[in-house]
Amino acid sequence: MLKYAMLGLLAERDGHGWDLQARFEALLAGTWPLNNGQVYATLKRLENNDLVTSHVVEQDDRPDRNVFSITAAGREELENWLTAPPPPSAILKDEFFLKVLLSSIASEAELPDLLRTHRQHYYDTLATITRRRLADDLNSTTKLLLDGAIRRLEADLQWLDDVELSSRL
């Protein structure tokens, strides 16, 4: 997926690896930290596939930059991905769902523990995100993202209640 993230950021404007990583993390409000190695590896693959090109920009007081630009083929790849509907399998391919499911069938004794841990964790995350949402240096897109995350967290918390109720029957 990072591949498309890089293409998207480059479609906005050119950038070098370090810069792209910083922009990505800012856009995601720090909720999706990256290892720099992954960024450089992804950019190299994109270049091998001619979806981006690069040129070196020399600097005196800083290390030289390797600045990337998106190509026409890269733009096309990005558009295709953006407009394609998600595969039908995507909705339930979720670690949280899978944990509850497996706990129910394989390890029922652990279910209450799992539910407690996760409920706690979801409340904490909800609090963190709600707090972050209030910061005034966020761009509007990031705000939207956080709103979406809040809606999902609330949905998941309600579902946790469902699961707990039905496990107590």
Next chain:
Amino acid sequence: MLKYAMLGLLAERDGHGWDLQARFEALLAGTWPLNNGQVYATLKRLENNDLVTSHVVEQDDRPDRNVFSITAAGREELENWLTAPPPPSAILKDEFFLKVLLSSIASEAELPDLLRTHRQHYYDTLATITRRRLADDLNSTTKLLLDGAIRRLEADLQWLDDVELSSRL
């Protein structure tokens, strides 16, 4: 993740590759189809790590089965995973969120198209899942899963409205 799914199914009872795949797909109500190759590859890796063991069961009229059992180490690995809270990065690591985000910054002209396509797709999926939820041959765990999926889909649909509203300003 499939690794843990296999461990979970084996914790319920022993099984061979084919059987595990069928049980997995039934549990997920067919929403997460697998390629058999992935199943066998995953089982082999688990065996290499001594998380499962296998023995051949001969059959006359059918190909022989390679039946797997979970080991003590496998059980431990499963328990650890089940009780561990999700990493904080997991909530927003989502293809749908990323698409909306990137479309907003990189390709604003495509946003309405993306929103329309995805809204349609989400409604369709909601309808499909709701219908499947009514089938009476589902086990209670699968029903729960579908309930969770419905809650999420509804949350995402509401969020799509948010995004559309804010994009029209």
Next chain:
DNA sequence: ACAGCCATGTAACTTGTTACATGATTTT
């Protein structure tokens, strides 16, 4: 002096994805 920022990457390992390959039995 030390921490933090700027900037680059490689290497090893684990997962996931897709395609290919084989072959018997049962049902339509």
Next chain:
DNA sequence: AAAATCATGTAACAAGTTACATGGCTGT
């Protein structure tokens, strides 16, 4: 005769994860 079910796997490739490695400049 064809399609579905049962049953096994290999191989190639793409992507994600983590650790390692280097080095100058800036602010405290």
